[in-house]
Amino acid sequence: MKFIEKSFPVEYLNPAAMAEGNAKKPVYQMHKWWARRLGSVFRMITLTAFSDEKESDDEIWYKFCNSANFNGSIVLDPFMGGGTTIVEALRLGCKVIGIDINPVAWFITKKEIEAVDLSDLDNAFHDLEKTAGNYIRQYYRTKCPKGHPAEVMYFFWVKVANCKSCGAKVRLFPNYELSRRDHINVVLCPKCLQVIETKGYNPKTKCHDCGEIFDPRKGVSGRGIFRCPECNTEQRILEAINENGGPLETELHALEGYCPICGRFFKRVDPEDIALWEKARREYYKCKDNLLIPHQKIPTEGRSDPRPVNHGYTHFQDMFNERQLLCLSRLLEEILKISDTNIRELMLIAFSDCLDANNMFCKYEIQWHKISLFFGLHAYHPIERPTENNIWGTEYGRGTFVKCFEKVRRAKVYCKKPYERLLKKGNKRFSKRTGNERIEGNIVQNFDELKRINRAALLRCDT
Numbered sequence: 001m002k003f004i005e006k007s008f009p010v011e012y013l014n015p016a017a018m019a020e021g022n023a024k025k026p027v028y029q030m031h032k033w034w035a036r037r038l039g040s041v042f043r044m045i046t047l048t049a050f051s052d053e054k055e056s057d058d059e060i061w062y063k064f065c066n067s068a069n070f071n072g073s074i075v076l077d078p079f080m081g082g083g084t085t086i087v088e089a090l091r092l093g094c095k096v097i098g099i100d101i102n103p104v105a106w107f108i109t110k111k112e113i114e115a116v117d118l119s120d121l122d123n124a125f126h127d128l129e130k131t132a133g134n135y136i137r138q139y140y141r142t143k144c145p146k147g148h149p150a151e152v153m154y155f156f157w158v159k160v161a162n163c164k165s166c167g168a169k170v171r172l173f174p175n176y177e178l179s180r181r182d183h184i185n186v187v188l189c190p191k192c193l194q195v196i197e198t199k200g201y202n203p204k205t206k207c208h209d210c211g212e213i214f215d216p217r218k219g220v221s222g223r224g225i226f227r228c229p230e231c232n233t234e235q236r237i238l239e240a241i242n243e244n245g246g247p248l249e250t251e252l253h254a255l256e257g258y259c260p261i262c263g264r265f266f267k268r269v270d271p272e273d274i275a276l277w278e279k280a281r282r283e284y285y286k287c288k289d290n291l292l293i294p295h296q297k298i299p300t301e302g303r304s305d306p307r308p309v310n311h312g313y314t315h316f317q318d319m320f321n322e323r324q325l326l327c328l329s330r331l332l333e334e335i336l337k338i339s340d341t342n343i344r345e346l347m348l349i350a351f352s353d354c355l356d357a358n359n360m361f362c363k364y365e366i367q368w369h370k371i372s373l374f375f376g377l378h379a380y381h382p383i384e385r386p387t388e389n390n391i392w393g394t395e396y397g398r399g400t401f402v403k404c405f406e407k408v409r410r411a412k413v414y415c416k417k418p419y420e421r422l423l424k425k426g427n428k429r430f431s432k433r434t435g436n437e438r439i440e441g442n443i444v445q446n447f448d449e450l451k452r453i454n455r456a457a458l459l460r461c462d463t
Helices: 010-021 039-050 057-065 084-091 105-114 118-137 236-244 271-290 322-336 341-357 401-416 447-452
Strands: 075-076 095-100 140-143 149-162 170-171 176-180 184-188 195-199 226-227 233-237 249-260 264-268 387-389 417-422 429-433 458-460
Touching: 010 039, 010 057, 010 417, 039 057, 039 084, 039 417, 039 458, 057 417, 084 095, 084 105, 084 458, 095 105, 095 447, 105 341, 105 401, 118 341, 118 401, 140 176, 140 271, 149 236, 195 226, 195 264, 226 236, 233 236, 249 271, 271 322, 322 341, 341 401, 447 458
Parallel strands: 075 095, 095 458
Antiparallel strands: 140 149, 149 170, 149 249, 149 387, 176 184, 184 195, 226 233, 249 264, 417 429
8 A cells, every 4th residue: 555545744745835835836937837736745646656655754754855766657647737747756756648638738848847958048048139139129119208228118008999979089098097106106197198106096186297187096998888088978898899890999108118227117108119119010011921920710619708709809910919929920930940949949938938928918017017917817808908018028027038038947947956845943934955856857759668768758749
């Protein structure tokens, strides 16, 4: 009988699991996957599944904190998902078989366990920075309010509809707030779109440019309905979309940038910012037939949620604006030129992960001062105030390609020297290296190779 059939050391495991729950292991942060289970839990499951029932809880815990090697015992996970079972079993010296019907799950798991030379990975990134990075940066430049050269972190857009009664153009702002921070709020004038700083929340904010008095927390849209500020007529947003014959137009109105001298700032977009957007659009339409663009239709079969198709988004390319399509295509083109298959695939993981924050379905979190991720909700959720991220990245920001590459690199560093997060006396957390363990699998193509090769991993995208 195996230990797991008799008992399970929950009291030992819980503190480690709680620590990991608050700070996930780097290998599991390489790419988004849903409902990931904790690596520490699967490590303990594997340990107790291969340990004898006669061992004590203390002996099992010692193995957990230090090291164990099950000398090629074979672990099968027929629904491997994000690869937690595969990673933890390899770490304990097992051979693994992983199966999943989802090709993304298969690809994520494959890249989690394949070893890489970090110097080669870094060199490939620096090459990308010189090509794709410099190309993308030219479309995310601005000037700070004091006139210094700066980089755009986020462009702020708002959808625009026409009032069915009076024909007025209505910007679908649910509110006029940009930021709440340390008793200083940043808001927009609903009339002239000027960016205004206020000391805390002021329900009677006055624009210093046009004199408009407004409540920053009361916009004109919400719960699928918008109100015309000119004639007070209410209308369903879906009705306006149907009348428009497709997704509503968007208007660029503000940005958040980073200046090396002044730091982070908000500002209303100026003529130079608009001209840069128009330049990107012209370049996109000039070469769009040669760009790597997702032309596939958004599937509707078997889905009860009609979004985003009922909002006019019928193809995946509709979920991005022209600047995003142009820059993402250039980045993907350069990644595909990398000759080393392993490194190219790791860069593709970073690229795929960065799409989560580089589309027109992301909003800006005004209290946390960062962009929200598209798959923060498990749905296609069209929003009235989309935020355009800096695809390559700046000093600050979330979900950029640079940040996603850094996640991949941290994951591969962790794979070379994995650790567990444990608790000292006084509930202080610390990281403990678990012997000479490493997360590294040799990808094989069949079961005969699995039996013959050390640290073998047989991964299948299949049923």
